[in-house]
Amino acid sequence: GAGVSQSPSNKVTEKGKDVELRCDPISGHTALYWYRQSLGQGLEFLIYFQGNSAPDKSGLPSDRFSAERTGGSVSTLTIQRTQQEDSAVYLCASSEEGTSWLTDTQYFGPGTRLTVL
Amino acid sequence: AQRVTQPEKLLSVFKGAPVELKCNYSYSGSPELFWYVQYSRQRLQLLLRHISRESIKGFTADLNKGETSFHLKKPFAQEEDSAMYYCALRSGSARQLTFGSGTQLTVLP
Numbered sequence: 001g002a003g004v005s006q007s008p009s010n011k012v013t014e015k016g017k018d019v020e021l022r023c024d025p026i027s028g029h030t031a032l033y034w035y036r037q038s039l040g041q042g043l044e045f046l047i048y049f050q051g052n053s054a055p056d057k058s059g060l061p062s063d064r065f066s067a068e069r070t071g072g073s074v075s076t077l078t079i080q081r082t083q084q085e086d087s088a089v090y091l092c093a094s095s096e097e098g099t100s101w102l103t104d105t106q107y108f109g110p111g112t113r114l115t116v117l
Numbered sequence: 118a119q120r121v122t123q124p125e126k127l128l129s130v131f132k133g134a135p136v137e138l139k140c141n142y143s144y145s146g147s148p149e150l151f152w153y154v155q156y157s158r159q160r161l162q163l164l165l166r167h168i169s170r171e172s173i174k175g176f177t178a179d180l181n182k183g184e185t186s187f188h189l190k191k192p193f194a195q196e197e198d199s200a201m202y203y204c205a206l207r208s209g210s211a212r213q214l215t216f217g218s219g220t221q222l223t224v225l226p
Contacts, residue, residue: 003160035216042203042216044216050212056212091161104212105163110160
């Protein structure tokens with residue numbers, strides 16, 4: 001079946017503008033994650049959604065970052081008043097999040113490369 | 118707080134030579150450890166996890182709690198193994214992964 005998809009694949013914006021990044025998880029996956037991969041850095045966790053539970057926002061770097069997940073499926077990551085340090089590849093992942101380690105593998109999307117000029 | 122360290126940013130070996138990618142972690146409890154791989158122009162994917170004790174594409178990794186390490190090994194590297202490798206940890210009830218900064222492996226012909 002189709003894997004995790006993200007759009008756009010590339011986004012160039014000017015400093016101070018708002019951007020929205022979209023993630024379509026694998027159908028039936030209840031858990032959804034956002035990570036960020038900055039130049040020279042590893043991947044850092046941003047936010048996690050699981051079913052109808054309140055999201056874990058502990059990785060969001062500032063209040064300019066927010067995310068929502070509508071209907072337990074598609075998620076949008078919004079960055080307001082973008083700064084140059086926001087330039088990175090933003091990755092989305094989803095998993096079944098069952099009770100067994102056999103079912104909770106995180107599957108990653110291709111990422112959105114954000115460039116803030 | 119947990120932390121994952123991959124001391125080598127770049128690693129080059131010749132085809133057929135053994136390869137070891139180092140990973141050390143800091144976490145006071147019992148972690149789950151993973152290796153993810155990203156081949157050129159492909160998305161990040163799971164290679165293996167310590168709990169499964171599998172060998173995937175000839176790679177193995179053993180969790181050493183005494184040394185807090187989870188090194189990835191392969192006895193005979195192949196050119197198609199060239200990729201970026203990330204070690205990752207999941208701790209306690211948290212579901213998100215904590216990644217190392219990655220090691221770019223190049224297998225030379």
